[in-house]
Amino acid sequence: MRTPLIVLVAAVVCVASGAATPALAGQGGSTQKPPAQTAKPKPKTPKLPVGFRFFGAVESMSMTASDTFEAQNGSPILLGYGAGAEVLNIWKKIFLRVGYSTASVDGTRGFVIDNEFVSNGIPLKLGVQNFELGVGWRSYIKKHQWIAWYFSGGLNMATNSQESPDPEPGDNDSVSGNGFVGTVGFEFALQKKAKHPLFVGFEGAYRSVGGVLGESGISEGFGETDLGGFSIRGLVGLRFRK
Amino acid sequence: MKTPKVSRFVLVLFCVTVAAGAYVLAAPQVLGQRVPQAQVPQITVPTIGSRLPGNRPQGPAGAPMQLPVMSEELVRAYMEAAERHLDYLPGRVLVRFKDTADIAGQTRALSAIGHDPSASDVERSGDLFIVKDSSGADPHALAERLSREPEVEYAEPDYLQHVHSTPNDPSFGVRQWNLQQLNFPRAWDLVAGGDSNVVVAVVDTGITSFALQNVTVSTWSGSAIVSYTMPVGPSPDFTLSRFVSPRDFTISTTSPPAIVMDTQSHGTHVAGTIGENTNNGIAFAGIAYNVRIMPLKACQSYWDVQFARSAAGITGFAPLNSGGCPTSATNAAIRFAADNGARVINYSIGGTSPNTTIRDAMSYAISKGVFVAMSNGNDFEDGNPTTYPASYGPGLNGAMSVASTTRVDTKAYYSSTGAQTEIAAPGGDSKQGNTIWQLTLLFADINEVSVIFPRFDRYAESGFQGTSMASPHVAGLAALLVSQIPNITPAQIEFIIRTTAKDIGAAGRDDSFGYGLIQPRAALFGQGIR
Numbered sequence: 001m002r003t004p005l006i007v008l009v010a011a012v013v014c015v016a017s018g019a020a021t022p023a024l025a026g027q028g029g030s031t032q033k034p035p036a037q038t039a040k041p042k043p044k045t046p047k048l049p050v051g052f053r054f055f056g057a058v059e060s061m062s063m064t065a066s067d068t069f070e071a072q073n074g075s076p077i078l079l080g081y082g083a084g085a086e087v088l089n090i091w092k093k094i095f096l097r098v099g100y101s102t103a104s105v106d107g108t109r110g111f112v113i114d115n116e117f118v119s120n121g122i123p124l125k126l127g128v129q130n131f132e133l134g135v136g137w138r139s140y141i142k143k144h145q146w147i148a149w150y151f152s153g154g155l156n157m158a159t160n161s162q163e164s165p166d167p168e169p170g171d172n173d174s175v176s177g178n179g180f181v182g183t184v185g186f187e188f189a190l191q192k193k194a195k196h197p198l199f200v201g202f203e204g205a206y207r208s209v210g211g212v213l214g215e216s217g218i219s220e221g222f223g224e225t226d227l228g229g230f231s232i233r234g235l236v237g238l239r240f241r242k
Numbered sequence: 243m244k245t246p247k248v249s250r251f252v253l254v255l256f257c258v259t260v261a262a263g264a265y266v267l268a269a270p271q272v273l274g275q276r277v278p279q280a281q282v283p284q285i286t287v288p289t290i291g292s293r294l295p296g297n298r299p300q301g302p303a304g305a306p307m308q309l310p311v312m313s314e315e316l317v318r319a320y321m322e323a324a325e326r327h328l329d330y331l332p333g334r335v336l337v338r339f340k341d342t343a344d345i346a347g348q349t350r351a352l353s354a355i356g357h358d359p360s361a362s363d364v365e366r367s368g369d370l371f372i373v374k375d376s377s378g379a380d381p382h383a384l385a386e387r388l389s390r391e392p393e394v395e396y397a398e399p400d401y402l403q404h405v406h407s408t409p410n411d412p413s414f415g416v417r418q419w420n421l422q423q424l425n426f427p428r429a430w431d432l433v434a435g436g437d438s439n440v441v442v443a444v445v446d447t448g449i450t451s452f453a454l455q456n457v458t459v460s461t462w463s464g465s466a467i468v469s470y471t472m473p474v475g476p477s478p479d480f481t482l483s484r485f486v487s488p489r490d491f492t493i494s495t496t497s498p499p500a501i502v503m504d505t506q507s508h509g510t511h512v513a514g515t516i517g518e519n520t521n522n523g524i525a526f527a528g529i530a531y532n533v534r535i536m537p538l539k540a541c542q543s544y545w546d547v548q549f550a551r552s553a554a555g556i557t558g559f560a561p562l563n564s565g566g567c568p569t570s571a572t573n574a575a576i577r578f579a580a581d582n583g584a585r586v587i588n589y590s591i592g593g594t595s596p597n598t599t600i601r602d603a604m605s606y607a608i609s610k611g612v613f614v615a616m617s618n619g620n621d622f623e624d625g626n627p628t629t630y631p632a633s634y635g636p637g638l639n640g641a642m643s644v645a646s647t648t649r650v651d652t653k654a655y656y657s658s659t660g661a662q663t664e665i666a667a668p669g670g671d672s673k674q675g676n677t678i679w680q681l682t683l684l685f686a687d688i689n690e691v692s693v694i695f696p697r698f699d700r701y702a703e704s705g706f707q708g709t710s711m712a713s714p715h716v717a718g719l720a721a722l723l724v725s726q727i728p729n730i731t732p733a734q735i736e737f738i739i740r741t742t743a744k745d746i747g748a749a750g751r752d753d754s755f756g757y758g759l760i761q762p763r764a765a766l767f768g769q770g771i772r
Contacts, residue, residue: 068771109768113737120726120768122432162770166431168763175772217769 051088055201055237057081059101061128062231065213065224071117072107072126072218076229079103080128086136088241093139097152097183099132101233109164112221127161127174128227130207132181146189146197156181158209158227179209179228189239201235299697301456301473309459310499312492312542314554315374320547323402324561329593330399331568335384336599337371343393351391355384367495368577370599372400372570396598402566403593403600403630405447405508405541406617406710417679417703418526419649420668420715426529429722429762435520435532437725441486442516442530442586442717443579443612445572446509448502448539450476451488454699457503460552462559464694467552474503475699477510479518479525479681480535487582490539492546495574505698506543506565507683511706512590513537514680515714516721525681525703529718529762533725536584538575541567541591544690562690567591573603576614580607585724588717589616590710594627601634608640613724613732615717617709618645619658626658633662640732642739645669645755646712649676651746653754657709664736664756665743667715670707677705719762726766738765 059080063069066076082101090096105126110119134154141147161174185203207228214225311317319331326332339348352364352373363374375384381399388397421427454475461470476482488502504510513535518528547564572591579587587607604614619629635643646657646669653659654671670677684702687693720735727734742765743758751757 065771072771107771109770111734111738111741111769113734118727118730118734118738120766122768124770126771160772162772164767164770168428168767171767171770213772215772217772219771221769 048089048093049242050090051239051241053086053088053095053199053237053239054084055199055235056083057099057101057203057233057235059103059231059233061103061229063128063229064208064226065219065222065229067115067117067222068213068219068224069105071110071112071119071222072124073105078105078128082130082233084132088138088239093137095136095138095150095152097132097134097136097154099134100130101132101231102127102129104128110218112218115222117218117221122164125163127159127163129159129161130181130209131157131159134181134183136183146192148187148189149185150187151182151184153180153182155179156207156209156228158207158212160212160227175212177209177211177227179207179226181205181207181228185233185235187235187239196238196240199235199237199239201233201237203231203233203235205231205233207231298470298695299473301471301697301699302454304455306456306458306471307452307474307501309457309503309549310490310493310501311459311550311553312546314550314556317547317550317554317556320542320564320566321551321556321560323566324547324564327563328402329595330381330401332381333375333378334400334568334570335373335375335381335388335397336400336569336573337373337385337388337397338369338395338599338602339371339393340395347393351388351393354391355387365496367570367574370570370573372495373397398569398598399595401569401593401595401597403569403572403591403597404566405506406590406592406620406708406713417705419676420670420678421527421529423649423668424715424760425763426527429719429766432763432766433722433726436517436530436722437728438484438532438534439728440530440533440586440721440724441536441584442533442588442721443536443538443575443584444509444513444516444588444714445538445540445575445579446512446588446590447506447541447543448490448504448509449480449485449488449513449535449537450474450504450510450698451482451485451502451537452476453482457698459549461549461695462552462557467555467557470695472695472697473699474697477514477518477681477701479514479522479701481519484517484519484534486534486536487578488537488539489575489578491571491574491578492539492542492568495570498574498578502537502539503698504537504539504543504683505545505688505696506541507685507688507704508590508706508710509537509539509541510701511678511680511682511704512588512710512714514682515678515711516588516718518680525701526679528680529715530721530725533721536579536582538579540571540575541565545688545696548690569597569599573599576600576603576607580610580612584612586717586720587612587614588714589614589631590708590713592617592619592629592632594621594629596633597630600631601638604631604634604638604641608638608732611732612640613717613720613735614638614641615713615720616641616643617713618643618663620646620656620708620710622653622656622658626660628660629658629662632658633660635662635664640736642716642736643756644709644713644716646671646707646709647746647755647759648674650674651744651759653747654707654709656707657712657754659753661753663753665716665739666746666755666759667712669709669712670705672705672707677707678711679703679705682706716760719760719765722762722766 080103084099136152
């Protein structure tokens with residue numbers, strides 16, 4: 001739990017400092033005379049071309065339902081993978097995102113008794129899938145146009161599946177719930193002058209999804225109801241622009 | 243008037259039905275499915291209702307075994323209890339001293355009521371003292387006087403409890419509906435009969451734990467005390483190697499013989515539900531059919547009293563209600579089970595007198611990692627009195643009091659109700675035409691009303707009802723849970739059985755069914771994450 005938090009905080013700090021650099025540089029000349037108010041008209045900002053971004057991702061999810069997943073996984077952290085697509089600059093620096101990720105855990109069934117998980121050894125395969133639909137704002141660092149940073153937020157639909165051998169009807173099923181997701185990330189273009197550069201990226205995200213856990217079973221035993229959590233993602237993809 | 247053909251046909255059908263019904267009622271004990279019997283000669287069974295000296299059964303060749311019998315003093319106590327309809331053995335008080343009481347203090351306390359602890363009338367049984375009093379004083383008054391001594395933690399009479407079942411007409415019902423109702427076949431897909439390392443102690447009337455042989459006893463022939471050699475053998479649906487550490491605590495609580503013989507049939511029936519051999523083509527299935535059974539005899543049957551009485555030279559037949567389960571024996575049996583590797587105890591025994599000794603023994607067993615299933619009582623139609631030790635169940639996290647249900651998930655008519663009820667399981671209900679079927683001693687061979695020379699080697703499919711029959715369902719399920727989760731605690735077993743039960747009757751816990759009807763598959767399948 002602590003490691004991804006630290007990474008996320010560091011990412012936010014880096015993003016913030018990166019964004020602040022040009023502004024501070026501008027303030028560096030504050031002793032000089034300000035430019036005349038009657039200067040020539042402000043040059044029109046060139047309209048950013050609409051682009052597309054496609055990526056694949058690996059993800060480390062630290063689940064909010066930490067006791068539940070620790071009982072199954074030995075750790076509340078799930079490793080997953082996913083993919084996504086973005087439409088860039090649909091209006092100024094705003095982009096739309098669609099993303100999907102999935103993770104699975106091989107655990108065991110059992111009972112929570114006095115806040116302790118008692119395993120009965122019957123295999124339990126868990127799946128967690130997230131489908132994300134969001135909108136965000138994206139910008140490039142002025143002096144390093146090959147680095148972009150962005151943030152986004154949106155809806156997150158999460159599905160939890162559970163499967164054991166030799167089931168009775170209703171034992172193996174999947175349940176979905178809706179919540180929200182917020183993401184902050186960097187992107188580094190690996191080909192600085194290419195029109196469609198290959199990039200790598202790093203993201204931190206937070207999801208919260210209710211209505212799936214907590215009504216019965218192990219999650220109820222631990223009193224945990226949220227299927228979300230913090231995630232750190234590594235991205236690889238291609239960016240296209242018209 | 244000429245009878246129409248159809249009417250004649252109906253008349254004939256009616257007569258045939260009546261005749262068949264009469265046959266069923268007249269010979270209930272022989273209508274059960276025949277099972278392979280030990281190779282011994284068949285005998286003529288005396289007619290029910292008469293008590294005529296029949297032919298003595300012949301057993302296998304070889305030197306007969308001498309059956310250990312209880313002391314004459316104990317025989318007389320049983321006889322007096324039967325004649326006076328007492329729920330305790332007269333002339334005996336159980337005393338437990340405080341841990342802080344040294345020998346001098348114990349001596350002083352016993353002396354205060356006129357007993358010399360060095361005399362033979364004080365017997366130590368574990369941490370209990372059995373004080374024998376020949377003065378004829380009421381043991382309740384004696385116990386109360388002892389309780390007032392500062393060194394004494396508690397003192398109480400040596401209560402006689404009784405097994406909680408009623409043998410029933412075996413011609414009714416579809417057999418073993420109970421295991422199908424609870425979906426045990428699907429539970430066995432998860433844990434097939436349990437683990438042979440798991441031991442379930444059956445504190446009861448015993449389960450015959452030695453191979454077929456002749457046993458010589460003394461008994462009353464109707465005119466004289468005679469030496470009688472009878473065949474005794476185990477149930478053909480139990481492999482002898484599945485029995486571990488058999489002990490007979492009705493003979494001695496300190497040095498119990500390692501020979502157990504069921505002369506009543508209750509213990510064998512109960513053990514059958516817990517773990518009768520399964521998938522062997524013989525008779526019935528048991529729930530935990532791979533676990534080992536610890537036969538601990540703590541109840542004397544009519545025949546035990548009769549044999550001991552004759553051995554002591556007392557003429558005549560014992561009163562028909564002779565026998566019972568003295569606290570001194572059940573206490574020793576429970577503690578023996580706890581100290582010798584049992585993980586589950588079935589206790590289908592009870593009475594209406596509070597019994598601190600048994601409560602403490604159960605508490606001790608739980609502290610040793612042993613789960614206890616106990617019958618809730620069959621006295622609903624007899625004023626529904628509070629029953630013990632069932633009433634201690636809710637206060638013992640790791641012991642459960644089991645009520646009895648019918649084939650349609652309703653309360654069995656006899657099943658006691660009250661705050662003590664924690665869980666329910668099938669116990670049968672003859673009024674609804676369903677009983678619990680297992681293999682046990684052939685009733686016609688042991689019926690004390692009609693038999694003079696009994697034999698204990700022939701077994702038949704028998705339908706019983708009672709919370710005695712419900713309790714072993716829970717004990718069997720507990721044994722499967724222990725097999726599945728070897729380090730599980732008694733409290734965890736209770737939690738799992740309770741939380742997976744099907745809520746029947748009033749919503750939530752209620753006095754008839756407790757938390758509901760056990761669901762073996764759900765208990766063994768466990769929970770997913772939601």
